[in-house]
Amino acid sequence: MPVSMTQNETLLELTRNLDDLKNRQKNLSEKEAKVKDKILEAMNELGEEKVDTPYGSISVRKRVEKDYGDDVKKLENEVKKTKKMLNDMGQFEIVSVKESVFFLPLKAF
DSSP: OOOOOOHHHHHHHHHHHHHHHHHHHHHHHHHHHHHHHHHHHHHHHHTOSEEEETTEEEEOOOOOOOOOOHHHHHHHHHHHHHHHHHHHHTOOOOOOOOOOOOOOOGGGO
């Protein structure tokens, strides 16, 4: 008869699985970034903005970085300071609560 795992053993196994998934996810993200860089380089050499392939379409997206000037930056900083102050004083209304698992691997220490 198989021995059932305790809740602690189950949690330990699930945490080990999560750690493994996070490591693989990080490695895949790094590989994805490299492949995308190569694709962008190839598309620029071809002079193409969009290419359809048997695997899907690829398009170059450009994001514009904007500067609204010092006055807007000051206003944004004031809003951030005001929100922090209101948060510290407890002067806010909770509109919803979302629950999730936060995982900090040992390697981060």
